[in-house]
Amino acid sequence: MKKLTLMACLLATGTAACAQMADTRKAPVAATPYAKSITAAGLKKHLYIIAADDMQGRETGTAGQYKAAKYITEQFKRVGLQPGAGNGEWEQPFVLYMDTLTNATITVSGKTFEFGKDFYNSLRDNKNQELAQTGVVFAGYGTVTDTADSYKGIDANDKIVLLAEARLGAGEQKDRLRAAANKGARAVFMVNSNLPGISRAGSRLRRTGLYFGDMMSTMEFIPNVYFISPELASAILGKPYSSIAEGLKAGGPVPAAAGKIDGLAYQKGQSEIKSSNVLGILPGTDKKDEYVFVTAHYDHIGVINGEVHNGADDDGSGTVAVIAMAEAFMKAKKAGKGPRRSIVFMTVSGEEKGLLGSKYYTDHPIYPLANTVSDLNIDMIGRIDPEHEKDSNYVYIIGDNKLSSDLRPISEAANRLVGLDLDYKYNDPNDPNRFYYRSDHYMFAQHRIPIIFYFNGVHADYHGANDTPDKISYPMLAKRAQLVFYTAWEVANRPDRLKVDRNEK
Ligand SMILES: [Zn+2]
Incomplete structure (x- = not known):
C-alpha cells in the first residue's frame, strides 16, 4: 500500500482521510536548528573514542566497559545534563554473577x-x-x-x-x-x-x-x-x-x-561482576514528572581470541547518538526551548549478555514506569546492510505501532524533516529474526511503555572484529540520529502523553 501523499490529500480536499492527514502532518519544525547540530563530524569524534582499541570491546564487567562508562558520564556532564541515577549519581550500579568450573572428573576402574x-x-x-x-x-x-x-x-x-x-x-x-x-x-x-x-x-x-x-x-x-x-x-x-x-x-x-x-567431583566457583547503566536527565518544564527515555547499550563483546571487537556500529553508534542528542536538547534548553517532559538519556550495559542492564533498570526503575511515556532505543544505526547497498537512505523502524497508535504518525511526521526511507520489514511479527525482542526497548515494552527501535540491520561485520569506526557511514548515522531527535522532541513536547491503546506482538 502506498502512503497517502500531500498531493493526494490536496486532490481529495474535504475527505476524512485528508483531515487525518492534515493532523498528522505537523512536523516539529521548531526542533530544526538543534537537530542540525547533530552532525556527522561530531558523532565521528565520539565514536573514534568509544570504539577505540583502548576500550577493549567494552565487555560487561571489564575495565573497557568501566572506561566507556566514565567517558559517557564526562560527556553528559559536559553538555549540562543532571545526574540521572538518583542521589546525585550518574551510574546505576548492579551486580552480576558468573560460575566457572574448577574441578569436574568421574573416575571409573582407576x-x-x-x-x-x-x-x-x-x-x-x-x-x-x-x-x-x-x-x-x-x-x-x-x-x-x-x-x-x-x-x-x-x-x-x-x-x-x-x-x-x-x-x-x-x-x-x-x-x-x-x-x-x-x-x-x-x-x-x-x-x-x-x-x-x-x-x-x-x-x-x-x-x-x-x-x-x-x-x-x-x-x-x-x-x-x-x-x-x-x-x-x-x-x-x-x-x-x-x-x-x-x-x-x-x-x-x-x-x-x-x-x-570410584568417585565423582564436580566443583564450580562463583565470581561477582560489577556493572552499571549510565543515566543523565534533562528535567522538563510543566510536565517534568513524565519521562521520555532515549537509550542505547554501551557494552559490546570484548576481546575474543586476542582480537578487540570494537563494536563501532553495535552499539557505539547508538551510544554516540544518545550523547549527541543530549547535547542538542541542552542547546535548546539554553535557548529557552527545553522540553516540557523530562528526557532521560540512558546508556545501558549487559545488553550483549541478555539485555541485563535494561532488565535491571526496569526491575529497579529510578523514575516511575507508570510515568515513563516512551523509550526510543537505538541499537546499530551507523552501517548499511546488504539489502540497501544501492539505496542507503533508510532505517529499520521496529515496534512503533505495537503499543500506541500515536507513535507511528509522530515518527513519520518527524521523518518529513529528515527524509529517510522508513523500512518496516522487521516490524512484521512473522519475521523470523524477531528483532523486536532482541534489544533493550523490549524490557520497556514488557511494561507497556510505547517504544521505537532504530536499527540498520545486520551486516558481514556484525559481532565481528571488523565492526570498526572507519566502516561507519557518518552522514547516515547523523541523519538517523536526527530522526530520533525530532521524534523525541515531539513526544516530549506534545500536549498529550502517548496513549497506550494497542497490544500487538
Ligand atoms: Zn550486539
Whole structure:
C-alpha cells in the first residue's frame, strides 16, 4: 500500500482521510536548528573514542566497559545534563554473577574421565557435588507414567541412575530427572553420543553466562545430571553400551545392567561482576514528572581470541547518538526551548549478555514506569546492510505501532524533516529474526511503555572484529540520529502523553 501523499490529500480536499492527514502532518519544525547540530563530524569524534582499541570491546564487567562508562558520564556532564541515577549519581550500579568450573572428573576402574571430553552438563543447572564410590544402575529411558515404570525391579536408592540416549525436550528431561529423584537417585547420567561435537565449544562449557543473583535456575530442585559419552557408559557398566541399548525395546523390560564409579567431583566457583547503566536527565518544564527515555547499550563483546571487537556500529553508534542528542536538547534548553517532559538519556550495559542492564533498570526503575511515556532505543544505526547497498537512505523502524497508535504518525511526521526511507520489514511479527525482542526497548515494552527501535540491520561485520569506526557511514548515522531527535522532541513536547491503546506482538 502506498502512503497517502500531500498531493493526494490536496486532490481529495474535504475527505476524512485528508483531515487525518492534515493532523498528522505537523512536523516539529521548531526542533530544526538543534537537530542540525547533530552532525556527522561530531558523532565521528565520539565514536573514534568509544570504539577505540583502548576500550577493549567494552565487555560487561571489564575495565573497557568501566572506561566507556566514565567517558559517557564526562560527556553528559559536559553538555549540562543532571545526574540521572538518583542521589546525585550518574551510574546505576548492579551486580552480576558468573560460575566457572574448577574441578569436574568421574573416575571409573582407576581411570579418570574429563569434563568437556567424556561428559558435560550445564553449570547453571547443577550444584557442586562430591561422591565417593557409588553404585550405578541402568534404568532404560527412565520413564515413569501411570502405565509404565522403567524402574520396575530396580533399586535406585542412593545410587546413580544411568539413562539411555534419547532426544528429549526440556520438559521431558525434567520429568525424568524428577522421577529419578523420587526413586532416591543421587545423580543421573544420560548417554549422549554427541560429546565430540559439544566439546568444540571448548572453554565456554566451563563457565556460565552472566546472571543476576535472584535469577533462579529452572533445575534448582532436581538431582545433578551429567551427559556422558557411550564410552564412559561402557566403562561404568563393564560391557559395550551399544549392546545394552540394542536390548532396549519400547515398552519392554529394561535390560539389567549395573556398575559403579570410584568417585565423582564436580566443583564450580562463583565470581561477582560489577556493572552499571549510565543515566543523565534533562528535567522538563510543566510536565517534568513524565519521562521520555532515549537509550542505547554501551557494552559490546570484548576481546575474543586476542582480537578487540570494537563494536563501532553495535552499539557505539547508538551510544554516540544518545550523547549527541543530549547535547542538542541542552542547546535548546539554553535557548529557552527545553522540553516540557523530562528526557532521560540512558546508556545501558549487559545488553550483549541478555539485555541485563535494561532488565535491571526496569526491575529497579529510578523514575516511575507508570510515568515513563516512551523509550526510543537505538541499537546499530551507523552501517548499511546488504539489502540497501544501492539505496542507503533508510532505517529499520521496529515496534512503533505495537503499543500506541500515536507513535507511528509522530515518527513519520518527524521523518518529513529528515527524509529517510522508513523500512518496516522487521516490524512484521512473522519475521523470523524477531528483532523486536532482541534489544533493550523490549524490557520497556514488557511494561507497556510505547517504544521505537532504530536499527540498520545486520551486516558481514556484525559481532565481528571488523565492526570498526572507519566502516561507519557518518552522514547516515547523523541523519538517523536526527530522526530520533525530532521524534523525541515531539513526544516530549506534545500536549498529550502517548496513549497506550494497542497490544500487538
Ligand atoms: Zn550486539
